[in-house]
Amino acid sequence: MAACTVYTTQSLHSTCSISTPSKTHLGFNQKKQILFYNSGKRVTNRGIAAVPYVIRCSGDTVVIGLAADSGCGKSTFMRRLTSVFGGAAEPPKGGNPDSNTLISDTTTVICLDDYHSLDRTGRKEKGVTALDPRANNFDLMYEQVKALKEGKAVEKPIYNHVTGLLDPPELTKPPKILVIEGLHPMFDQRVRDLLDFSIYLDISNEVKFAWKIQRDMAERGHSLESIKASIEARKPDFEAYIDPQKQYADAVIEVLPTQLIPGDNEGKILRVRLIMKEGVKYFSPVYLFDEGSTISWIPCGRKLSCSYPGIKFTYGPETYFGHEVSVLEMDGQFDRLDELIYVESHLSNLSTKFYGEVTQQMLKHAEFPGSNNGTGLFQTIVGLKIRELYEHIIASKAAAPLEATKA
C-alpha cells in the first residue's frame, strides 16, 4: 500500500526542477505516477498559471546498504554499481565541495560518516575511534533514511574528512535507489529493517595490508611500520563493531590472497568469494552449471588458453553464520577479453538483460582496479542483481491499486 505526499511546485513557467527527472534513459520499466492538478483559482489573462501539484507516491525508493572500510562513495564498487543503473555518479553540484554524497540520475549514495555525532576533536576527547558506535548518531541515521525511503527530502549533515568537522547540512532529495555506504549500515536494528538489500565487503587482513601499502607508501609521512601500526591499532574496534555486521548481509564479497601461487603475499592475484544468502526475496544467487551442487572448474584448457597462474572457479552450498548460502569463488585473473566472455557464458542466473552484459560492463570500466579479477566481476554481478531486485520491487508496488494515489 502506497501512502502519497503532495508537493507543491512553482509555476511551470519558471525554471525550477521537479524532484523526479523528466528524462529516463533507463533500461527498465517503471510506472511514474505524476499527476498535475490545477487549483480552482486560475488567473489566465495575466499568464500566471495556478500552482500545479506534483503527487509522488512513497515507497518508490529502494534502499541498499553497503558496509565497506574504504572511505565513502568514491570506491570502485559504487562507481560500478551506479554505472549498471546508468549514468555516472557525481558529487552534488553547487554545494559543499567536500560533500561525500554522490548523485546520479537514479541513484544517490550517502556516506554514513555524515552521521558522526562526534567530530575529530570530540572523538579525541572521548577516546573513541570512528569505528565505535558511540561516535555515530543512529537515531538521526534511522530518521533520515526512513524519511528518504518514504519520499521526503532531508537536510543531511556533512562530515568533512579533510577538516574533521561537521559542516552545515545539505538538502538531499529522495532518489529511486538510495545506497547507504559506510562502516555501520547494518549495525542498528531499525536501519537494518529499512534495507531492501545489504552487502558487506570483507577484505582479509593480508589483502588490506597490501592495498594500504599501495595507497600510502608514496606519502612522505608514511613508512611500512606506520601503515602496519595503523591497521593493528584499528583492528580491535573493527572486529568488535564492524565485522559482526557480516552475518546480516544478503551478499558478502570476501577478498583473500590467492591459493594458486604458494607463498604469494603481494596481493596482486586475488581469490574472491561471493557469498549469497539463500531465501532472500527477489534475489536469486548466481550458480555454476548446477544449482545446489558443488563444482570446481578450471576454464583454461583446450578451448581457452590462459597465462600463469590461470583461473579457478568453485561453486557450492555452505552455511555462513547459521544461514544457508551459496558461494561462488574465483581465484586468479583475466588477461584477455575472451576469457571473460567464456566465463560469463558458463555462469547462470546472472540477471543480465542480454548476452555479454557482464563483459560489457567490465570493459566499460577497464581502468578501475579489480577489473581483471573477481572483485570487479562480482561487484558487477551484484550490481545486476540489485537492478533486478529494484525492478521486482517496483513492479510489485505498481501492482498496488491506484486508488491509494487519489488521496
Added chain:
Amino acid sequence: MASSASAVAIGGPARGTIPSSRSLGSGRSSCPRVVSLPVAARGGGGGGKAGALAVRAMAPAKYKGTRMREKRLAEMIEEKVREASEVCEGDARSDECKVAWDEVEEVSQAKADLRLRLEKQQDPLESFCEQNPETDECCVHFD
C-alpha cells in the same frame, strides 16, 4: 578575471582533453568581447593559476588551491603519524593510541581520495563550467 579566463582556455595543452569539453559547451557566441593579452603576459601574469598552467606543461597542471590542499594534507599526515607514534610509545593498547592511528587512517584516505579525484578531473572548475559556460571563469575566447 577575464584575462585569467582566456589564459586558462588557451593554456590547453597542459590539460589534455579539458579544453575540448569546454569548447563543446553551448553558448560560445554569447561570450562577451574581451581585450586579448599578448602571449608573454598570459604566460607570466594573470595570477598563480594561469602562470602555473602556461609555464608547467610537463607536470600535470595543478591549480594553486589544489597544490595547497595536497600540501596541507601531506603535512597533516606526517604530523599525525608523528603524534600517533609518540602517543603509542607509552601504551600501545590505550584508547589514545587507537584514536591517533584512526586519525592517521582518516587523513590518509582523504589524501588518497583527493589524488584519485585529481587524476579523474584535473580541472576543479569543470563541473561548474558545464553548467555556466558564459561566466567569466569559463568563457572561451577565440581571438
